[in-house]
Amino acid sequence: MKQAPFIAVEGPIGAGKTTLASMLAEELSLPVIKEIVEENPFIDKFYQNMDDWSFQLEMFFLCNRYKQLKDTVTEYIDRGKPVISDYHIYKNLIFSDRTLQGNERGKYRQIYHVLTDDLPKPNIIIYIRAELDTLLKRIAKRGRSFEEGIDHSYLQQLIEDYDAAMASLAEQEPSTPIITIDGNAVDFVENKEQFEAISSRIKELM
Known part of the structure; x- marks a missing residue:
């Protein structure tokens, strides 16, 4: 049986994932699953000292996302x-490959695959790609205290990591469409026509 449309919005920190997902959910009358970010008890410590707190941070995110997606499977x-x-x-691997080293990375990958390999994967992906200046402006605008001192080189590396990850997903899952949005040029919040173009494309794929 064909899987029901499972749409994932992705992109680096500050790209506008939650905003676009919420707007599309309202436009298409869909339930929206939002990841837990600010509730992560390790996030402040992570941004102060990435080496000491990366494993705890990534494990918290992985376990919470696993629980959310397991519930999503049951409910929808x-x-x-x-x-x-x-x-x-898949974003768990993007971030953990950047923040974890050696044995911790290997252990994390093992746990990731045990938890997620049998979960349904999104069959429509929206990738918001944006350059560093755009991300920094959006991060500043939303005003999360723990993001105020975010390392610019870390964020730039994430941009490159996301490009590589989307290319990898395209190879792994060639039947899954990946819609790439130029976050530097497209303002789906302020420009109604640009948002409607995105939502129309999603409707065609559903």
């Missing part, structure tokens, strides 16, 4: 109901 996917999420579970 198994019942043939479409749903939209403001993340793809």
Whole structure:
């Protein structure tokens, strides 16, 4: 049986994932799954000292995203109901490969695959790509205290990591469409026509 539409919105920190996912959920009358960020008890410590707190941070995110997606399967996917999420579970590998080293990275990858390999994957991906200046402006605008001192080189590396990850996903799952949005030029919040173009494209794929 064909899986119901499972849409994931992805992109680096500050790209506008949650905003776009929420707007599309309202436009398409879909339930929206939002990742837990500010509730992570290790996030402040992580931005102060990435080396000491990266494993705890990544494990918290992984376990919470796993629980959310497991519930999503039960509530929506198994019942043939479409749903939209403001993340793809694959992002755990994007971030952990950047922050973890050696044995910790290996252990994390093992746990990731044990938890996620049998979960349904999104069958429509929206990738918001944006340059560093754009991300920094959006991060400043939303005003999260723990992001105030974010390392610019870390954020730039994430941009490159996301490009590589989307290319990898395209190879792994060639039947899954990846819609790339130029976050530097497209303002789906202020420009109604640009948002409607995105939502129309999603409707065509559902």
